[in-house]
Amino acid sequence: MGRRQKAINGHQLELKRPQSGEVARLAANIRQLIKMQRHELAVEVLLQLQRLDPGHAEALLLQGELELEAGDMTKALHSLLAASYQLPSYPRVFWLLAKLHAMGRQDLAAISALLRYVELRPTESKGMMTLSALYTEAGLNEQAEYWVRRGLRLEPFRCEKKIPDNQRKMRVLVLMTAESSEWRINRKTFQAQIMEGHNNLSLLLDAAHIEVWTLFVDTISSAPEVARKLPKLDLVYNAITDAERCAEALAHAHRLCDRLCVPVVNAPLEVLAASREGNHDRLMGAQGVIVPKSIKLEHVQGDCRALVEDAVKKESLTFPLIVRLAGYQGGKYMHLVQEPASHDYKELDAALAQQPQTLYLIEYHDVSYQDARCPDIRLFPKYRAFMVGSNLYPCHLFTGDSFNVHLKSAEKIMQANPWLVDLERAYCHDPARHLGESNWAALSEAMQALGLDYCGVDFSPSADDPSKLVIFEMNPAMRNWVSHLPEGDHVQLSWKTITRKVHEHFCFLTDISPWHFNLPEGTAPVFSEDDILTLRLLISGQVQGVGYHQWFASQLVERGIAGWVRNSSDGSVEAVIHGKLGDLQPLCDEVPNGPEGASVSGFDAKPWDGAIPKGVEIR
Incomplete structure (x- = not known):
């Protein structure tokens, strides 16, 4: 804060800015409210601060933070720039300016602000790693590598x-x-x-x-x-x-x-x-699985068509071929080449022109089929499973209308054909029954041969011989989606099982007794009334000795809902129910009422990933 002094009668009198103590108090309050995520109240206090001193540096900084939080990019930029004139040595101003510029894709401006931040915080690696990321976004790879090394x-x-x-x-x-x-x-x-x-x-x-x-x-x-x-x-x-x-x-x-x-x-x-070539060599001739032949071309940079044609001749490959760049997921840079003379390689050529990369040529095995329920398209299924320790668990079954199947490409087809979702649900619930015991056993044996503790596999039954599974990918790079899917969704529950088994495997390896793991929650579920759900209900209060569980069972029978109910040792009632959301919701609405003499003080409903009940049972 600036100060001026004036001589009066030979003495120096310190002059303070008006209301400086009150300004400092309000600024501290705003910082605390922002930390507590109470932004509306923070705005009210900020208005009080601005009435006292609208040009106060701290007021401008806090105003910029709140505007950035509210998504008002233009106002936030003006406020933070105004604050930076008075706070040239204040790191947070420049961090927020860098963030604001990056959000607006003004990467050079973001780099400039972040360079000042690093200058003010030379012993902090966070700014250096962020600088590396920004230089990568700007296509300045040498600078990106320099800042990574400094950060490390x-x-x-x-x-x-x-x-x-x-x-x-x-x-x-x-x-x-x-x-x-x-x-x-x-x-x-x-x-x-x-x-x-x-x-x-x-x-x-x-x-x-x-x-x-x-x-x-x-x-x-x-x-x-x-x-x-x-x-x-x-x-x-x-x-x-x-x-x-x-x-x-x-x-x-x-x-x-x-x-x-x-x-x-x-x-x-x-x-x-566990490279493509390594997996092919290791599993060549394995019973029940097909690992397509693949050729790896390293340090490729140039005309993709000529490279493919030359490799096909040298390695005796047969078309159709999948041509893809190594190291990318989600179907990125992956082409199915059926007619080599007419195929468009522009996307691959553009990527290879930027830097030398590894190119894979993979013999294509058809897995597609047609179904009378959607006769106009061929369906391409892609199953995923995960090995944890020595056990194999199902993840999902995506079905698309082209060979390049991933979540986005499959969503439209599966939403238009709910029976495909039913197939996925059946696979997640009992993969051995869905695929056949021998197919699931063969896949499990192949995965165990890799020697990895945590590894995913994408596969599908062969269109020519459904008793064999064509393996598309086997590697540990596949990401876990437990926290990105709606909580309680059948695929999310599969990922939750896998995540729990990982924790148990860690305990097994370290000889540490397992505990109740805090697993990640999924996103807020979005259901329609026709969605089939299985829920676990916990009902507390005066619910034992008053006939509550008998009343609950009669409600299940009356409404045609499958489920079981029992008294718990802690005095609560536990139940699991299964059916359409449109049928379950009215029952859940009735749970707090119960029979005469009951008094419900607590009620919790969560997705259940255990055995699905059939009929009605009092346990």
Whole structure:
């Protein structure tokens, strides 16, 4: 705050800005309200502050923060720029300006603001990693690599949240690579994110009881002392998943794991071996599965058509072929080439022109079929399952209208044909029955041969021989979607089972007794009245000794709803019900009323992923 002094009768009299104490008090209150997410009240207090001194630097900064939170980008920019004139050495101003510019895709302006932030915070790696992501977005890869290396030198490993000893049940080290991956910016959260080469399992661990440390293995060769600075560990989780893109990082990870002498999930050498070519060689001739022949062309940069035609001749490949770039998910950069002379390679050529990459040529095996319920299109199913430890679990069944099946391409077809969703639900509930015992057993045996603890597989029955499964992908790079799907959805429940089994596997490897894991919740479910749900109800209050569970069972019979009900040892009543939402909702609305003499003080309904009840039962 600026000060002026004036001599009066030979004495120096300090002059303060009017209401400076009140201004400071209001500014502190606003900061506290923003921290508490009470933005409406923060705006009211800000108005009081602005009436006292609208040009106050702190008032302008807080105003910019609130405007940014409200999504008013133009006003936020004006407020923050005005604040920066008075606060040239205040890091937060420049962080917010960088965020604001990045949200507006003004990346050079964001870089300029963030360079000032790093200048003010030279010992903080967060700004450097974010700078790397912004330089990547701007296509300045050398600058991006420089800032990644500076950030790693400052902070080769970190713990986002330390857990007190009396609450911590496990300490896990997660291995990642910064230099073998691409950092990109999440423009909504303004966080630097690694886009390829890793999966997201480490973000889904029980944050209340598992202390997660992250180490970037790129630092090990230049700073081997890093390993000695780590805390005592229970387990190492190798989150580096791409055998092609991250081969050097996996070699570093292997050497580190040898030194640490603790259990390792997804051993680096096993990940290295799980390439397309490695999987083909390992499973060639395996009973019940088809792993298509694939050829890898490394350091490719040039005319894709000529490269494909030359490789087909040399390797005796047959068309149709899938031609795709390595390291990308969600169907990106993947082409089905049926007529080599006329195929359009422009998308692949453009990607290869930017930098040398690995190109895969994969012999295509048809898995499509037609159904009388939608006779005008061919249907392409893609199943996904996950191996955890030595057990295989179903994930989903996407069905699209082209060979390149992924969530977005399948949604439209499946929404228009609800019977396809029923097929997916049947697969998630009982995969062995849906696919056939022998098919599921053959797939499980093939997955166990990879030697990985946590690994996904995409597959489908062959159109030529349904007794064999065509394997599209087998790798640990597939992401877990438990927190991105509607809570209680059958696919979300499958992911929840997989996530729970991962926690149990971690406990098995570390010889730590399992506990009640805090698993991630899904998004808010959106249901229609015809959706079939299974719910678990917990009803508390005066509900025992008053005939409540008998009344509940009679309600099930009356309404034609399957379910069971029982008294619990804690004095509550527990029930599981199954049926259409349009039938379940009126019953749930009636639960608080109950029979005469009952008094319900608590009622909770959540999706149930256990056995689906049939008929009505009092237990």
